[in-house]
Amino acid sequence: MNRKIYISLAILCVLVLSLQAACFARTPDKLPNVKILATGGTIAGSGATNTTTVGYTAAVTPVDALINNVPELKKIANVSGEQISQIASENMTNEVWLKLAKQVNTLLSQDDVDGIVITHGTDTLEETAYFLNLVVKSEKPVVVVGSMRPPTAMSADGMLNLYRATILAGSREAAGKGVLVMLNDTIHAGRDVTKTITDRVDTFRAPEIGPLGFFTGDKPVFYRAPLRKHTVFTEFDISQLTDLPRVDIVYHYANNTGDVIKALTQAGVKGIVHAGTGNGSIGKVEYPAVEAAQEKGVVIVRSARVGNGIVARNGEANDDKYNFVAGDNLNPQKARILLMLALTKTSNPEDIQRMFWEY
Numbered sequence: 001m002n003r004k005i006y007i008s009l010a011i012l013c014v015l016v017l018s019l020q021a022a023c024f025a026r027t028p029d030k031l032p033n034v035k036i037l038a039t040g041g042t043i044a045g046s047g048a049t050n051t052t053t054v055g056y057t058a059a060v061t062p063v064d065a066l067i068n069n070v071p072e073l074k075k076i077a078n079v080s081g082e083q084i085s086q087i088a089s090e091n092m093t094n095e096v097w098l099k100l101a102k103q104v105n106t107l108l109s110q111d112d113v114d115g116i117v118i119t120h121g122t123d124t125l126e127e128t129a130y131f132l133n134l135v136v137k138s139e140k141p142v143v144v145v146g147s148m149r150p151p152t153a154m155s156a157d158g159m160l161n162l163y164r165a166t167i168l169a170g171s172r173e174a175a176g177k178g179v180l181v182m183l184n185d186t187i188h189a190g191r192d193v194t195k196t197i198t199d200r201v202d203t204f205r206a207p208e209i210g211p212l213g214f215f216t217g218d219k220p221v222f223y224r225a226p227l228r229k230h231t232v233f234t235e236f237d238i239s240q241l242t243d244l245p246r247v248d249i250v251y252h253y254a255n256n257t258g259d260v261i262k263a264l265t266q267a268g269v270k271g272i273v274h275a276g277t278g279n280g281s282i283g284k285v286e287y288p289a290v291e292a293a294q295e296k297g298v299v300i301v302r303s304a305r306v307g308n309g310i311v312a313r314n315g316e317a318n319d320d321k322y323n324f325v326a327g328d329n330l331n332p333q334k335a336r337i338l339l340m341l342a343l344t345k346t347s348n349p350e351d352i353q354r355m356f357w358e359y
């Protein structure tokens with residue numbers, strides 16, 4: 001009798017364990033649906049040898065090949081790809097940004113899309129990430145990913161970056177945190193991250209503020225969330241735009257003359273970001289050109305070339321008197337993006353200053 005009981009109990013245990021496994025197994029209908037939008041960059045690059053990590057060709061591998069090169073993607077998400085562009089990201093344009101942003105918003109409005117990964121060159125990745133952070137109208141995860149080595153190189157970083165970005169884009173933890181950047185096991189906020197090293201895999205950092213979290217194995221771990229406005233809380237709408245107001249950046253340095261500001265004013269810019277020395281200082285010699293620009297309606301944002309810290313309002317310049325906008329802690333290339341979008345709403349420096357304190 002005992003023998004029959006033991007056999008019955010053993011069969012019961014096996015059935016229970018199998019049922020448990022079945023419940024937790026992520027069958028295809030339980031996997032998140034993640035769209036991979038490809039724009040180009042090193043992650044789609046190719047080098048002449050497996051030791052070529054500089055001097056390779058960026059933006060040559062199509063999105064379907066990127067996906068097929070990482071078969072493990074199919075175990076963690078239902079993925080499908082779309083080629084938005086095929087460019088090295090130093091060639092990024094407003095046209096691609098607007099096409100990408102509109103497609104992201106269209107896809108995320110669909111119930112059958114749970115998250116989006118954008119593959120991108122690292123040179124302007126931080127700009128695209130911040131632009132999307134300000135115009136995506138969804139709380140679903142959007143993860144921008146790139147690589148510093150082409151897929152043809154030993155220890156190429158792109159495949160694992162793409163794999164983890166896809167996990168992140170399909171995760172609940174990543175929702176509501178704005179546009180994220182994932183490379184080198186590290187999760188950054190699109191607003192704060194910047195490329196800090198010309199040629200190493202640990203190039204993306206958020207100076208002074210730090211990452212939002214990290215990957216440990218296949219698990220994303222968050223330690224904080226962004227506080228500045230993003231995605232569904234922004235006032236910017238690009239849905240009807242076909243271009244963006246022209247904003248350029250002027251770099252300040254010893255013996256600067258102000259001639260670049262004059263040239264940009266003549267070229268018809270709507271805004272200038274001044275990458276000032278120290279705490280956003282403008283040289284005395286630049287003021288005639290600055291005032292001439294403002295007479296033409298050009299909005300001036302004071303940023304800083306130093307890369308860290310807050311540009312204080314009325315610190316190194318009388319912002320109240322000259323109607324300058326203090327750029328907070330955004331680096332010049334990020335301040336430019338916020339100013340471009342601000343100018344789609346207003347050219348009032350006070351309104352724009354509010355935006356720099358909020359985003």
Ligand code: DGL
Pocket residue numbers: 040041042043058087088089090120121122123124146147148149
């Ligand atoms: N040409 C650069 C770009 O496409 C290569 C850097 C990279 O993608 O990592 O951004």
